[in-house]
Amino acid sequence: MNKQLSLEERIEELKQACHTKGMRVTPQRIAIFEEVAKSCSHPDVETIYDAVKDKMPNVSVDTVYRTLASLEELDMIFRVDNQLPKARFDADKRPHHHFICTECNEVYDIFLEQGEKVDLPQNANKYGKIKDINVQIRGICNNCLAKNKK
Amino acid sequence: MNKQLSLEERIEELKQACHTKGMRVTPQRIAIFEEVAKSCSHPDVETIYDAVKDKMPNVSVDTVYRTLASLEELDMIFRVDNQLPKARFDADKRPHHHFICTECNEVYDIFLEQGEKVDLPQNANKYGKIKDINVQIRGICNNCLAKNKK
DNA sequence: ATTTAAATAGTAATTATTACTATTTAGGAA
DNA sequence: TTCCTAAATAGTAATAATTACTATTTAAAT
Numbered sequence: 599m600n601k602q603l604s605l606e607e608r609i610e611e612l613k614q615a616c617h618t619k620g621m622r623v624t625p626q627r628i629a630i631f632e633e634v635a636k637s638c639s640h641p642d643v644e645t646i647y648d649a650v651k652d653k654m655p656n657v658s659v660d661t662v663y664r665t666l667a668s669l670e671e672l673d674m675i676f677r678v679d680n681q682l683p684k685a686r687f688d689a690d691k692r693p694h695h696h697f698i699c700t701e702c703n704e705v706y707d708i709f710l711e712q713g714e715k716v717d718l719p720q721n722a723n724k725y726g727k728i729k730d731i732n733v734q735i736r737g738i739c740n741n742c743l744a745k746n747k748k
Numbered sequence: 749m750n751k752q753l754s755l756e757e758r759i760e761e762l763k764q765a766c767h768t769k770g771m772r773v774t775p776q777r778i779a780i781f782e783e784v785a786k787s788c789s790h791p792d793v794e795t796i797y798d799a800v801k802d803k804m805p806n807v808s809v810d811t812v813y814r815t816l817a818s819l820e821e822l823d824m825i826f827r828v829d830n831q832l833p834k835a836r837f838d839a840d841k842r843p844h845h846h847f848i849c850t851e852c853n854e855v856y857d858i859f860l861e862q863g864e865k866v867d868l869p870q871n872a873n874k875y876g877k878i879k880d881i882n883v884q885i886r887g888i889c890n891n892c893l894a895k896n897k898k
Numbered sequence: 899a900t901t902t903a904a905a906t907a908g909t910a911a912t913t914a915t916t917a918c919t920a921t922t923t924a925g926g927a928a
Numbered sequence: 929t930t931c932c933t934a935a936a937t938a939g940t941a942a943t944a945a946t947t948a949c950t951a952t953t954t955a956a957a958t
Contacts, residue, residue, distance in 0.1 A: 602842055622924050622935060635839040640846075640855040642834040643914080658938045663915065665936095666837060676880070678836040678846055678855050679829060683915090684792040684945070686828040687816060689785040692752055696790075696828055697875040705790045705828050706875045714869055718885070725847040725856045726889035730826070733883050735868070739876035772904060772955050793945080808907045813946065815905095833946090834914065 608635050608674075615672040629654055630665045631674060640678050680734060696732075699739035708735065758785050758824075765822040779804055780815045781824060790828050830884060846882075849889035858885065 603611065612631050616623045633649045634641060641649075647662045669675045682703050688696075690707070693716065697706040710716075716731055738746075753761065762781050766773045783799045784791060791799075797812045819825045832853050838846075840857070843866065847856040860866075866881055888896075 602840065608839070624924070624936065626937070631839070634837050637839075638857075640836040640838050642836050644834070646837070656938065658940090660916080660918095660939080661937055666835075675837050675839045676882075678838055678848070679832045679884070680882070681835045681915095682829045682831070684794070685816075685831045686790040686792050687784050687796070687825050688790050688828055689758070689781070689787075689825045690752065695869055695872070697872065697878075698828070699876060700879065707788075708869050708872055708875070711870050714867075717864075717867075719845055719858050719864055720861050722845070722847065722858055722885050725858070726849060726887045726891075726893060728847075728885055728887040729850065730887075731883065731885050732826075732830075733881065734829070735872050735878055735881050737876045737878040737880075741876075743876060774905065774955070776906070806907065808909090810908080810947080810949095811906055831946095 605632065605635055612669075612672070612674050615674060619672060621668065621672070626650075626654065626657060626661050627665055627668065629657070630662060631669055634666075634669070634675050680736065695735055697735045697737065697739065699742055700736055701738050701742040704739055704741070706739065755782065755785055762819075762822070762824050765824060769822060771818065771822070776800075776804065776807060776811050777815055777818065779807070780812060781819055784816075784819070784825050830886070845885055847885045847887065847889065849892055850886055851888050851892040854889055854891070856889065 609628060609632065612628070613623050615621075616627070629650050630646060633646045637645075643659070643662055643666065646666070647657070647659055650657050650662065666675065670677065680698055680700075682698070686705060693710055695708040695710070695716075697708055698704075699706075716733060718728070718731060722728060759778060759782065762778070763773050765771075766777070779800050780796060783796045787795075793809070793812055793816065796816070797807070797809055800807050800812065816825065820827065830848055830850075832848070836855060843860060845858040845860070845866075847858055848854075849856075866883060868878070868881060872878060
């Protein structure tokens with residue numbers, strides 16, 4: 599079971615990740631990451647922006663958006679939701695997952711093999727009345743992998 | 749294993765669902781559902797709108813949006829992505845799922861119990877290079893359930 | 899056939915997100 | 929340390945998906 603590192607250790611981890619990927623360590627990146635890292639409430643951009651602004655009055659919204667995207671690229675943070683640029687719909691009620699390409703936003707169905715099933719976590723219904731479970735597998739699709747090679 | 753019904757059967761199912769919930773059966777609802785149901789490519793609003801327009805030149809975008817929301821309410825279709833109104837971020841790398849309330853959009857962490865794990869479907873990596881897996885449990889949270897009771 | 903609330907068409911408004919450009923700065927090299 | 933340069937940022941403007949609004953239409957109950 600992964601244990602959560604301290605905030606300091608995680609910032610160190612971020613700096614390492616920046617170096618590895620040749621990205622600069624800027625005070626904005628540190629501050630924005632820090633805000634997400636120390637929050638337990640899955641903050642949105644506005645919340646992060648407001649919090650960072652207290653310490654860095656000149657920070658711009660654009661920077662917050664760009665930085666969050668960078669931090670995601672660095673695997674330091676994740677989106678709760680994919681936030682596909684457009685809503686996409688599915689009428690297929692057979693249990694299946696989705697492979698979502700983070701580059702082209704294409705969606706592929708992953709139908710489960712015989713015997714496979716989605717197991718609801720034990721304490722899922724602590725939080726409310728469950729309607730459905732949605733499994734998204736994120737990655738880069740074969741099309742985009744091929745394109746990137748050229 | 750659920751088998752997929754025929755288009756006619758599914759439209760019948762939609763009519764039933766409308767009756768049950770006291771919603772009207774309108775040609776727009778049928779047409780919009782039909783488009784989603786017969787597509788295998790997780791269409792977006794624009795695609796659905798364009799297709800429906802061919803048969804119903806006067807249909808409005810607003811109707812498509814509203815109808816898709818209704819069909820979702822009726823459990824006849826699903827969103828590939830939750831499309832939370834704002835992007836939300838998480839820096840917690842410990843494996844966990846999210847309970848997302850479809851009413852207030854609140855997000856709750858569901859940490860897995862000892863021994864529980866997410867099993868990747870066997871043929872998930874057919875489609876590309878997997879980066880991560882994101883499990884969303886959708887429902888109505890306890891807060892909203894309580895509010896609705898009053 | 900009549901009635902009425904629900905649903906729709908057409909359009910306007912909103913809002914999260916992205917793009918753009920001049921300026922600043924991190925971090926390597928001299 | 930100082931200089932240099934591409935990367936990153938601030939401030940603002942633009943975009944685009946989605947939602948809201950109002951007059952009109954219509955499903956379906958009476």
